[in-house]
Amino acid sequence: MKNSFKNLSFPELKAKRDELKRKYMEFRFQVVIGHVDNPLQKRTMRRQIARLNTLIRAHEVQDKKAAEAK
Numbered sequence: 001m002k003n004s005f006k007n008l009s010f011p012e013l014k015a016k017r018d019e020l021k022r023k024y025m026e027f028r029f030q031v032v033i034g035h036v037d038n039p040l041q042k043r044t045m046r047r048q049i050a051r052l053n054t055l056i057r058a059h060e061v062q063d064k065k066a067a068e069a070k
Contacts, residue, residue, distance in 0.1 A: 005051055010059045017052040020045060 008016065024045045030036050 005048075005055055008055075010056070010063075013052055013056050013059065017049060017056065020049050020052065024049060 005013065005016065024042070027036070027042055027045060031039060031042060
C-alpha cells in the first residue's frame with residue numbers, strides 16, 4: 001500500500017487524500033460510538049493521509065522549481 005500512491009497523478013493524489021480524510025472522519029465517529037472491529041485501522045489511515053500529503057507537497061515543489069527554471 002505504501003508504494004501504490006507514487007504512480008498517481010497530482011489530481012488523483014488530491015482526490016485520494018480527500019477521500020481518505022472523509023473516511024477517517026467517519027471512522028473516528030465509529031470509534032467514539034464503539035462499532036469498530038479494528039481500532040488500529042485509525043493509525044493506518046492517518047499514516048496514509050500523511051504519505052499522500054508528502055507526495056502532494058513534493059509535486060508542488062517540483063512544479064514550482066520547473067516554473068522558476070523557465
